[in-house]
Amino acid sequence: MRIDFSPPDISEADIQAVSDALRSGWITTGPRAKALEADLAGFCATSRVACLSSATAALECVLRLLGVGPGDEVVTSAYTYTASASPIVHVGARPVLVDVPPGSYHMAAAELAAAVNERTKAVIAVDIAGVMCDYDALAAALAVPEVAARYRPQPGTLQTVFGSLPLIADGAHSLGASYKGRASGSVADFTAFSFHAVKNLTSAEGGALTWRAGRLDDDEFYQQVMLYSLHGQSKDALSKASLGSWEYDVLAPLYKCNMTDMAAALAASQLARYPELLARRQQLITAYRDGLVSAARAGGYQLDILEHNGANFCSSGHLLLVRLLGRDEAFRNRVIEALAARGVAANVHYKPLPLLTAYRNLGFDIRDFPQAYAQYQNEVSLPLHTRLTDAEVQYVCDCFAEAYAELSEP
Numbered sequence: 001m002r003i004d005f006s007p008p009d010i011s012e013a014d015i016q017a018v019s020d021a022l023r024s025g026w027i028t029t030g031p032r033a034k035a036l037e038a039d040l041a042g043f044c045a046t047s048r049v050a051c052l053s054s055a056t057a058a059l060e061c062v063l064r065l066l067g068v069g070p071g072d073e074v075v076t077s078a079y080t081y082t083a084s085a086s087p088i089v090h091v092g093a094r095p096v097l098v099d100v101p102p103g104s105y106h107m108a109a110a111e112l113a114a115a116v117n118e119r120t121k122a123v124i125a126v127d128i129a130g131v132m133c134d135y136d137a138l139a140a141a142l143a144v145p146e147v148a149a150r151y152r153p154q155p156g157t158l159q160t161v162f163g164s165l166p167l168i169a170d171g172a173h174s175l176g177a178s179y180k181g182r183a184s185g186s187v188a189d190f191t192a193f194s195f196h197a198v199k200n201l202t203s204a205e206g207g208a209l210t211w212r213a214g215r216l217d218d219d220e221f222y223q224q225v226m227l228y229s230l231h232g233q234s235k236d237a238l239s240k241a242s243l244g245s246w247e248y249d250v251l252a253p254l255y256k257c258n259m260t261d262m263a264a265a266l267a268a269s270q271l272a273r274y275p276e277l278l279a280r281r282q283q284l285i286t287a288y289r290d291g292l293v294s295a296a297r298a299g300g301y302q303l304d305i306l307e308h309n310g311a312n313f314c315s316s317g318h319l320l321l322v323r324l325l326g327r328d329e330a331f332r333n334r335v336i337e338a339l340a341a342r343g344v345a346a347n348v349h350y351k352p353l354p355l356l357t358a359y360r361n362l363g364f365d366i367r368d369f370p371q372a373y374a375q376y377q378n379e380v381s382l383p384l385h386t387r388l389t390d391a392e393v394q395y396v397c398d399c400f401a402e403a404y405a406e407l408s409e410p
Contacts, residue, residue, distance in 0.1 A: 044185030067157025130318035281317030291397030
């Protein structure tokens with residue numbers, strides 16, 4: 001049996017939606033992208049959504065619109081993928097990485113508070129595996145008077161709209177998750193979503209930016225994002241398509257990161273059935289937990305399986321993260337190899353940024369992030385996607401138990 005890690009769940013309705021877009025004669029940013037934005041705003045309980053080419057583009061756009069640039073610093077987590085931090089470098093600012101608390105995959109609030117200085121202009125928190133951060137704890141850390149006093153918003157920028165450091169969510173994993181009854185997208189000041197091929201909801205490649213209502217002029221900010229996504233052109237292709245409406249201006253030499261109508265058609269079709277996809281992910285997580293806990297009990301070993309639901313949160317169920325307690329990196333890697341030999345694709349989420357060449361070259365040292373390393377060194381991500389059957393989940397659990405027992409033999 002072969003169990004792939006995260007293939008896309010593409011239905012016949014999805015295929016038809018993309019086919020309809022192709023036949024419509026409108027394949028770049030157009031009516032389907034605009035309709036998707038409205039549907040996503042309703043889903044996330046926000047006023048506006050701007051669809052873009054990736055979550056990375058969304059993060060970069062919001063940093064640029066906030067006026068973040070050379071000489072500035074942006075704080076993010078050491079435990080994440082490069083896409084959370086690379087936009088900071090793209091705008092010319094310096095990424096400042098903070099560790100996670102013991103046993104957690106999320107940014108430590110105390111570490112965040114200690115990292116803030118007068119150069120800090122924003123914070124990018126990272127929702128891991130579909131579980132949202134404790135945003136109230138992060139906001140409380142930033143609101144401590146001695147921390148808040150360090151914030152120096154750049155005059156003449158959107159930074160001045162915020163009474164404290166703008167809190168940006170890298171919500172690449174968390175579309176459909178909630179925190180204290182609030183949907184992902186409506187909690188942080190800004191949230192970036194990913195619709196990459198391996199995400200719960202895909203447009204093949206794509207992303208979106210949304211923001212919390214009340215601090216910005218929604219229409220004006222949306223138009224600014226659109227300018228940044230389309231070369232700074234005053235009219236998009238849809239507006240120019242009206243007869244006689246060719247005239248346009250370029251207000252600044254900006255960027256190109258718009259979403260096409262083909263991608264939007266796929267995402268919109270997926271969004272229509274997203275509640276059932278989320279429900280199926282929760283069923284799979286429960287089946288995994290039952291199988292893995294039973295295997296660990298029988299085998300006499302300990303696992304830490306990421307909790308996807310609690311009193312104050314509900315995950316989108318994006319990744320199944322399992323830590324092999326008491327084991328090291330070498331053992332973890334052998335487990336992944338043993339699973340592969342049985343046809344099961346496993347992964348690791350994530351290599352902390354200071355382990356990567358790009359971030360070592362920026363001066364980061366993994367020894368400064370001991371908790372992130374502790375999370376990483378024995379973490380295994382097991383296949384989790386809505387094409388899995390219950391029998392396949394049981395097969396993965398059985399293979400995991402066999403691999404663990406085989407590798408534990410003296």
